[in-house]
Amino acid sequence: MTQAQTILTGESVADLLTRSYEHAYEQGWTDGLPIIPPTPEAVERFVAASGRSGDDLIGVLPPRKGRATVEVIAVNAIMAGCRAEYMPVVIAAIEAMTDPSYPLEFMQVTTNPMTPFLLVNGPVRQQLDINYGTGCLGPGWRANATIGRSIRLSMINIGGALPGVYSKVSLGSPLRYSYICGENEEENPWTPFHVDRGFERSQSTVTVFKASNFCNISGGEGVGADEILRHIATNMPPMYGGGDGALLLLGINHARSLFDAGLTKRDIQQRLFEYARVPAAHFAESFATTERNAGRGDADSVWRARCPEEIYLAVAGGPGPQDVYIGAGMPQTRLIRGL
Amino acid sequence: MPTVMVVTDTFAKFGRRMASTQGCPYVIIAETPNPIRQLEPDALRARAQAMLPTVIDGLTLPPAEIQRRMREVAREEIHPSGVVRSASPV
Numbered sequence: 173m174t175q176a177q178t179i180l181t182g183e184s185v186a187d188l189l190t191r192s193y194e195h196a197y198e199q200g201w202t203d204g205l206p207i208i209p210p211t212p213e214a215v216e217r218f219v220a221a222s223g224r225s226g227d228d229l230i231g232v233l234p235p236r237k238g239r240a241t242v243e244v245i246a247v248n249a250i251m252a253g254c255r256a257e258y259m260p261v262v263i264a265a266i267e268a269m270t271d272p273s274y275p276l277e278f279m280q281v282t283t284n285p286m287t288p289f290l291l292v293n294g295p296v297r298q299q300l301d302i303n304y305g306t307g308c309l310g311p312g313w314r315a316n317a318t319i320g321r322s323i324r325l326s327m328i329n330i331g332g333a334l335p336g337v338y339s340k341v342s343l344g345s346p347l348r349y350s351y352i353c354g355e356n357e358e359e360n361p362w363t364p365f366h367v368d369r370g371f372e373r374s375q376s377t378v379t380v381f382k383a384s385n386f387c388n389i390s391g392g393e394g395v396g397a398d399e400i401l402r403h404i405a406t407n408m409p410p411m412y413g414g415g416d417g418a419l420l421l422l423g424i425n426h427a428r429s430l431f432d433a434g435l436t437k438r439d440i441q442q443r444l445f446e447y448a449r450v451p452a453a454h455f456a457e458s459f460a461t462t463e464r465n466a467g468r469g470d471a472d473s474v475w476r477a478r479c480p481e482e483i484y485l486a487v488a489g490g491p492g493p494q495d496v497y498i499g500a501g502m503p504q505t506r507l508i509r510g511l
Numbered sequence: 512m513p514t515v516m517v518v519t520d521t522f523a524k525f526g527r528r529m530a531s532t533q534g535c536p537y538v539i540i541a542e543t544p545n546p547i548r549q550l551e552p553d554a555l556r557a558r559a560q561a562m563l564p565t566v567i568d569g570l571t572l573p574p575a576e577i578q579r580r581m582r583e584v585a586r587e588e589i590h591p592s593g594v595v596r597s598a599s600p601v
Contacts, residue, residue, distance in 0.1 A: 198595075199595060200595025200596055234532070235528070235529055235532050236532060237532060281525075281529065334594075334595055334596055335596045335597070335598075336596055336597030336598055336599070336600075336601060337525075337528070337591070337594060337595070337596065337597060337601060338525070338528060338529075340522065340525055
């Protein structure tokens with residue numbers, strides 16, 4: 173291991189673990205929650221599981237321009253509680269976040285609580301037990317909880333987004349602890365999200381969105397496809413921070429109802445694009461003007477996206493008349509290698 | 512190229528940290544009290560005029576003089592001693 177090491181001693185395992193947590197917290201290495209100490213042996217194991225060399229550079233994380241090597245990513249993944257076999261997913265997500273078109277630096281320093289949202293597709297979901305069904309946005313699944321958390325720890329420790337020092341987020345967000353789920357491809361009557369983006373169904377990918385909120389939409393069950401979509405659309409308010417688009421995680425009940433009504437994904441995008449419009453008079457003029465100038469509105473109304481394609485659709489979760497709307501955009505999809 | 516940062520005071524130290532990541536730790540920063548969104552044009556103009564001497568300094572002083580003036584300030588602001596998180600501006 174090439175990183176500096178700290179030697180801690182304790183009178184018992186419990187004592188040592190507590191000291192590790194306290195030390196990491198004092199150093200500013202945590203999100204506030206307890207961590208697993210990244211011993212050199214564990215780091216070696218995680219690097220080996222990645223299928224890469226420890227000094228492979230995956231990306232440079234702003235604002236401090238920290239070098240996200242496989243070894244440093246492993247340190248943060250261990251602290252987050254990941255299993256070694258999660259490393260390829262974490263690495264693919266960091267690759268996506270460091271794409272020049274992804275607004276990582278803005279995300280790291282802004283007062284807005286925007287955060288990465290990770291959507292996982294392909295066989296990796298079963299392989300690593302990444303939840304895509306009931307309760308997929310948490311809590312309760314180790315892979316979901318710790319892969320997302322490792323991304324946040326990397327943003328803090330590699331990127332230097334120390335709260336209040338480099339990160340100027342005004343209120344923050346609970347979504348910044350971990351925000352991730354798999355797509356429920358098994359109950360998605362259309363093509364999976366990653367296939368729509370040009371990958372094979374048999375490939376595993378992670379897509380990282382810039383996301384700004386979580387909004388669960390309840391209801392709309394049993395009233396027909398058009399009413400379902402109107403109900404969803406009226407719960408998709410425009411917002412700062414996620415203004416680049418919208419991600420709709422359709423629950424499996426509504427996905428089935430819409431499919432059975434003969435709607436394609438493209439049909440749904442088009443209808444939501446038309447329905448999710450609010451009279452401009454509903455908003456402060458400055459906001460309406462901003463949205464209009466960004467191509468998301470006209471003289472009469474503010475739109476949820478510039479075009480239907482900016483309303484991204486995926487299917488997730490378990491049974492129930494529930495959907496989730498996330499103000500989200502700028503998706504970057506990466507193949508998960510080395511599984 | 513002569514450059515000055517104009518920023519509200521809440522973000523001044525943060526601004527210097529960000530400037531330092533771009534290789535400009537000694538940039539002259541013209542500050543005005545936060546917030547400014549609510550100000551009417553006349554009040555905003557008065558704020559801008561109050562910053563003008565600092566702006567002129569930053570655009571006209573020799574780089575060596577700017578570095579001399581800002582060295583200690585930059586050292587304290589970019590790496591505040593012992594601070595790893597803060598709930599108030601540091």
